[in-house]
């Protein structure tokens with residue numbers, strides 16, 4: 001009987017978690033990771049505009065480490081002819097492929113250090129420090 005009871009409680013907890021998110025819960029993996037818990041941005045995936053600019057040129061993110069306040073936004077713009085991505089580590093959002101002159105933004109709602117790579121060129125690495 002005890003096993004059955006534990007199983008039922010687990011089911012209830014799963015249901016509660018599934019219903020607890022409300023609007024915005026579908027924004028991306030970063031939402032459920034907890035603030036900075038696993039290096040994923042605590043924000044909807046790849047949203048926002050403006051903010052701190054990070055250029056992509058010669059297969060390098062510049063600056064490689066950008067610092068923003070909590071609630072701040074980073075916008076990446078690709079100046080290379082080659083396609084790049086902004087892909088956060090540890091199952092964070094992948095902001096997709098950026099062709100030449102394309103840009104993408106990410107808003108950060110929790111403090112922490114969020115590392116990312118270009119999924120096409122694994123030597124391209126950057127980070128955003130949110131404080």
Ligand SMILES: [Cu+2]
Pocket residue numbers: 059083084085118119120121124
């Ligand atoms: Cu790249």
